[in-house]
Amino acid sequence: MAILGDKEYFKGIETIKYEGKESDNPLAFKYYNPDQVVAGKTMREHFKFAIAYWHTFCGQGSDPFGPGTQNFAWDQSSDPIQAAKDKADAAFEFISKMGFDYFCFHDYDLVQEGATFAESEKRLVAITEYIKQKKANSGIKLLWGTANCFSNPRYMNGAATNPDFNVVARAGGQIKLALDATIALDGENYVFWGGREGYMSLLNTDMGRELDHIGQFLSMARDYARAQGFKGNFFIEPKPMEPMKHQYDFDAATAIGFLHKYGLEKDFKMNIEVNHATLAQHTFQHEMQVAANAGMLGSLDANRGDYQNGWDTDQFPNNIQETTEAMLVFLKAGGLQGGGINFDAKIRRNSTDMEDVFYAHIGGADTFARALLIADKIISSSPYEALREKRYSSFDTGKGKDFEAGKLNLKDLYEIAQDNGELTLQSGKQELFENIISQYI
Ligand code: XLS
Ligand code: NI
Ligand code: NI
Numbered sequence: 001m002a003i004l005g006d007k008e009y010f011k012g013i014e015t016i017k018y019e020g021k022e023s024d025n026p027l028a029f030k031y032y033n034p035d036q037v038v039a040g041k042t043m044r045e046h047f048k049f050a051i052a053y054w055h056t057f058c059g060q061g062s063d064p065f066g067p068g069t070q071n072f073a074w075d076q077s078s079d080p081i082q083a084a085k086d087k088a089d090a091a092f093e094f095i096s097k098m099g100f101d102y103f104c105f106h107d108y109d110l111v112q113e114g115a116t117f118a119e120s121e122k123r124l125v126a127i128t129e130y131i132k133q134k135k136a137n138s139g140i141k142l143l144w145g146t147a148n149c150f151s152n153p154r155y156m157n158g159a160a161t162n163p164d165f166n167v168v169a170r171a172g173g174q175i176k177l178a179l180d181a182t183i184a185l186d187g188e189n190y191v192f193w194g195g196r197e198g199y200m201s202l203l204n205t206d207m208g209r210e211l212d213h214i215g216q217f218l219s220m221a222r223d224y225a226r227a228q229g230f231k232g233n234f235f236i237e238p239k240p241m242e243p244m245k246h247q248y249d250f251d252a253a254t255a256i257g258f259l260h261k262y263g264l265e266k267d268f269k270m271n272i273e274v275n276h277a278t279l280a281q282h283t284f285q286h287e288m289q290v291a292a293n294a295g296m297l298g299s300l301d302a303n304r305g306d307y308q309n310g311w312d313t314d315q316f317p318n319n320i321q322e323t324t325e326a327m328l329v330f331l332k333a334g335g336l337q338g339g340g341i342n343f344d345a346k347i348r349r350n351s352t353d354m355e356d357v358f359y360a361h362i363g364g365a366d367t368f369a370r371a372l373l374i375a376d377k378i379i380s381s382s383p384y385e386a387l388r389e390k391r392y393s394s395f396d397t398g399k400g401k402d403f404e405a406g407k408l409n410l411k412d413l414y415e416i417a418q419d420n421g422e423l424t425l426q427s428g429k430q431e432l433f434e435n436i437i438s439q440y441i
Helices: 043-047 054-056 080-098 115-139 167-182 205-227 252-261 276-279 284-295 320-332 355-380 384-391 398-404 409-421 428-438
Strands: 047-050 100-104 141-146 189-194 233-236 268-273 297-302 341-343
Touching: 043 355, 047 054, 047 080, 047 355, 054 080, 080 100, 080 115, 080 355, 115 167, 115 355, 141 167, 167 189, 167 205, 189 205, 189 252, 189 276, 205 233, 205 252, 205 276, 233 252, 252 268, 252 284, 268 276, 276 284, 276 297, 276 384, 284 297, 284 320, 320 355, 320 428, 341 355, 355 428, 384 428, 398 409
Parallel strands: 047 100, 047 341, 100 141, 141 189, 189 233, 233 268, 268 297, 297 341
Antiparallel strands: none
């Protein structure tokens, strides 16, 4: 195969195919059929599935109690550029074997950060050139790029919100290079996840000043990218906490308010991550709906949390109920604006066989595909939509319609209330709605 380097990393595994739900082949899709049309688009177009470079090709499974358990065949060279090229070969082999079209990266997922800023720049430029070739040969595309401004100790007090201007400037320099790499690779979007943008203690933090700084900073990043001809979307990826006690992009509602305050609402949308939603005490579908209401449902980071754990466990999606409810929001919103579905998920530390990462992505894609099929049926052939509309039917005619049109004032409401007398209760019918979802699953 032309897209492979001289080594084959995932030996014995062929391109994953759709075989349907009767198939017993663990290395086949049961529901994700890329060319199947659902609600007017192919599954491939709906989802734009992407591989997260960091979890799949960098993360070796370490946790706070022990080192990594994965021994990556592409991570053997002591020359950082060679190691980065080997990793890119493995990544492109994997993505093409999965039959996916996209990947996402942080700058220093692509290549190890150098000892100096200048050395890091040199490395990034070199690996970008190499990946450009791999992209051209394979047709695989970049869904989004981003910068890791949270791992290096220099960012321990934040990047764009750091109280030290020189750290802010360093983050700016790094993000310029990450934008350059994203643009060079025809990235369709660019993500900001504010991992250390927040605080550990409000006692030593001037929150208002830090927020002004990051507002300023994001405007500068946008202006720079636009001046370089970048036409894609910028996404904010909300997360309430972890690593910081409190993060400024707490949830979609908070991030959307922030974007409006700093005049960024035309260029930025949301990248909603399942496990971040649950950490904010919301459901995934709630966060998607908040973004959709603002016209900002840009992209999704697919994973799932653990209901018994309070951190970002980043497990692969397998929750049909949750994903079906999310796909209802997705279809009603007309899909994603510019983004796709990035598997920001990792296999467990004790999943150490080469094929485990294939099972993980197959399961994730099948979960979304199956949920999409169910949600489409619920919308097109169950009483779900009609029932929901009926709850609001008093706004479709008469005074209710006048209210929506802004034709009434508070005194009008007072008079209507007087005329109406006591009201009859209108059931919310939650159990019936829940039963419809279960029936179609
Ligand atoms: C961490 C985030 C991160 C972003 C990209 O929790 O999910 O992986 O997606 O920086
Ligand atoms: Ni994420
Ligand atoms: Ni996350």
